[in-house]
Amino acid sequence: MANTEYHVSLHDLTHVFDDGRRSLTALSSVTIDVPPGQFTSVIGPSGCGKSTLLRLAGGLLTPSEGTALVDGEPPRKAQRAREIGFVFQDPSLLPWRTVAKNIALPLEVDHLERTRELPDLAELLDLVGLSEFRDYHPYELSGGMQQRVALARALAFNPTLLLMDEPFGAVDEITRSALRYELLRIWERHGGPAGRKTVLFVTHSVSEAITLSDRVIVLSGRPGRVRADIAIELPRPRTEEMEQTEPFLDYAAQLRRLLKEDAQ
Amino acid sequence: MSIQEFTQRSLRSILAYVAPPAVLLIGIVAFWEFYVDWRDISIIVVPPPSAVVERFFENPDFFWKEGGYTLYEATLGLMFGSSVAIALAVLMAHSKLAERTFLPLAIVIKVTPLVAIAPVLVIIFGFGTTPKIIVAALLSFFPTLINAMTGFRDVNEGAHSFLRSVHASPWQVFWKLRVPSAMPYLFAALKVTYPLALIGAVVAEWFTGDRGLGLVIFSANANLDTPTLFVAIGVLAITGVTINIVLSVIERRVLFWHESVRSTTT
Ligand SMILES: Nc1ncnc2c1ncn2[C@@H]1O[C@H](COP(=O)(O)OP(=O)(O)OP(=O)(O)O)[C@@H](O)[C@H]1O
Ligand SMILES: [Mg+2]
Numbered sequence: 001m002a003n004t005e006y007h008v009s010l011h012d013l014t015h016v017f018d019d020g021r022r023s024l025t026a027l028s029s030v031t032i033d034v035p036p037g038q039f040t041s042v043i044g045p046s047g048c049g050k051s052t053l054l055r056l057a058g059g060l061l062t063p064s065e066g067t068a069l070v071d072g073e074p075p076r077k078a079q080r081a082r083e084i085g086f087v088f089q090d091p092s093l094l095p096w097r098t099v100a101k102n103i104a105l106p107l108e109v110d111h112l113e114r115t116r117e118l119p120d121l122a123e124l125l126d127l128v129g130l131s132e133f134r135d136y137h138p139y140e141l142s143g144g145m146q147q148r149v150a151l152a153r154a155l156a157f158n159p160t161l162l163l164m165d166e167p168f169g170a171v172d173e174i175t176r177s178a179l180r181y182e183l184l185r186i187w188e189r190h191g192g193p194a195g196r197k198t199v200l201f202v203t204h205s206v207s208e209a210i211t212l213s214d215r216v217i218v219l220s221g222r223p224g225r226v227r228a229d230i231a232i233e234l235p236r237p238r239t240e241e242m243e244q245t246e247p248f249l250d251y252a253a254q255l256r257r258l259l260k261e262d263a264q
Numbered sequence: 265m266s267i268q269e270f271t272q273r274s275l276r277s278i279l280a281y282v283a284p285p286a287v288l289l290i291g292i293v294a295f296w297e298f299y300v301d302w303r304d305i306s307i308i309v310v311p312p313p314s315a316v317v318e319r320f321f322e323n324p325d326f327f328w329k330e331g332g333y334t335l336y337e338a339t340l341g342l343m344f345g346s347s348v349a350i351a352l353a354v355l356m357a358h359s360k361l362a363e364r365t366f367l368p369l370a371i372v373i374k375v376t377p378l379v380a381i382a383p384v385l386v387i388i389f390g391f392g393t394t395p396k397i398i399v400a401a402l403l404s405f406f407p408t409l410i411n412a413m414t415g416f417r418d419v420n421e422g423a424h425s426f427l428r429s430v431h432a433s434p435w436q437v438f439w440k441l442r443v444p445s446a447m448p449y450l451f452a453a454l455k456v457t458y459p460l461a462l463i464g465a466v467v468a469e470w471f472t473g474d475r476g477l478g479l480v481i482f483s484a485n486a487n488l489d490t491p492t493l494f495v496a497i498g499v500l501a502i503t504g505v506t507i508n509i510v511l512s513v514i515e516r517r518v519l520f521w522h523e524s525v526r527s528t529t530t
Contacts, residue, residue: 082430086425092420092425094420108440109431109432154426
């Protein structure tokens with residue numbers, strides 16, 4: 001592992017989707033450095049390239065220009081070391097597998113180095129509160145429960161980096177708010193000896209971003225550029241009551257203003 | 265749910281599926297019997313159902329045996345045609361070049377009338393089992409190819425990305441994701457191709473027959489033995505229906521997770 005200050009380094013990332021007939025610039029010169037253990041949210045209008053940014057960071061896409069590094073190396077290296085846990089907007093579970101087997105899926109892909117201790121299945125199920133549902137199939141679960149399975153699946157390798165693309169986008173508002181605090185609890189509890197996991201979290205929700213994050217990055221409309229980079233200096237653990245406090249509301253107003261200016 | 269309750273429920277659901285078509289069938293047969301009698305239609309033109317049933321029971325073993333040959337040839341042909349189709353589909357799902365290469369050829373096979381191929385096959389392969397298997401294989405090839413190709417590609421985008429993000433090999437993606445995703449398509453194909461393979465075998469027997477229901481139909485027709493002709497058709501129909509029922513039962517077990525099955529069970 002190269003010795004770098006940052007866990008994730010995105011430098012001057014530009015990404016162009018080109019299928020030969022049309023070309024579309026999704027991101028333009030985006031630079032973001034994320035230190036280890038930081039919870040960073042990325043917020044921005046629809047279509048501004050948030051998912052693209054996450055896929056670049058996770059090595060699912062190769063940037064047209066610029067570099068994406070994880071631990072100072074190309075993300076594919078981190079993939080190989082199973083250092084990356086992805087959660088997508090739609091739970092993307094395998095419907096023919098039970099909850100337990102879905103969570104164990106990444107472990108079946110193993111056969112490479114096991115450099116760190118892996119949480120066992122019971123522990124993971126317990127962590128996301130689904131112990132009783134281990135033998136259920138996804139279609140027997142609610143959307144929120146499915147999303148928790150996806151989270152447990154992403155944690156199966158005990159990765160140091162979590163990439164979450166609007167993981168709660170498809171669930172109702174009440175469940176969504178509950179999941180938010182549950183994620184925080186898991187994140188605070190599920191640290192390794194190396195400390196807490198680094199999280200890159202894409203969201204549309206201003207309050208979600210503030211509640212969860214140490215830092216919120218606002219992207220402009222397409223092509224996405226970094227428009228603002230705001231540190232959220234609220235004490236942890238975060239609580240629901242905090243959402244009514246003045247600093248929280250100030251952050252919310254600031255973010256809304258930034259997003260609105262961009263829409264004009 | 266108790267065992268008893270379960271049995272009751274499944275009995276009721278079987279009844280719900282079987283009763284309506286059974287009533288319809290009985291109605292048709294009764295009308296047919298009555299009509300033939302009433303209009304005094306010659307047995308050479310249309311035999312009454314009673315004569316057909318009688319003919320069957322004169323020598324049921326004969327019909328089952330000939331049906332068995334046809335089923336055997338059709339099954340071998342189906343397995344052969346489907347295997348080649350699935351193998352090609354794997355290639356085509358992974359490579360646009362393979363798709364561009366093979367798809368036009370596959371379409372040529374699809375649009376070529378089988379009846380035109382059969383005599384050629386006789387010249388090439390003689391009168392044995394081979395030409396029957398080949399006709400059955402050719403008929404089951406195209407639907408399997410198209411469905412398998414669609415199925416292998418129709419994978420959940422997020423699940424695919426997830427597997428890639430943990431560095432799964434293409435091989436693992438294939439077995440853990442593509443194959444299960446393709447199963448609904450393969451079952452749908454099978455429900456079409458098995459009857460097609462049966463038809464293919466019968467048509468081939470017609471031309472090259474030394475045995476099988478195709479030969480029975482051919483010679484009964486030549487001898488104006490209409491009851492035998494009808495029995496052969498009936499045995500063919502029963503075989504087809506049985507195959508479909510068996511496939512549906514297996515499908516319900518294998519695809520318990522798929523919308524197509526779940527939407528009909530509750
Ligand atoms: N595979 C692709 N091929 C072509 N264009 C793409 C592809 N993926 C994304 N795009 C385009 O890139 C732009 C950014 O897409 P992206 O999915 O990253 O946006 P997003 O910020 O995640 O949007 P949303 O908030 O709606 O999820 C969009 O205009 C989209 O149409
Ligand atoms: Mg997106």
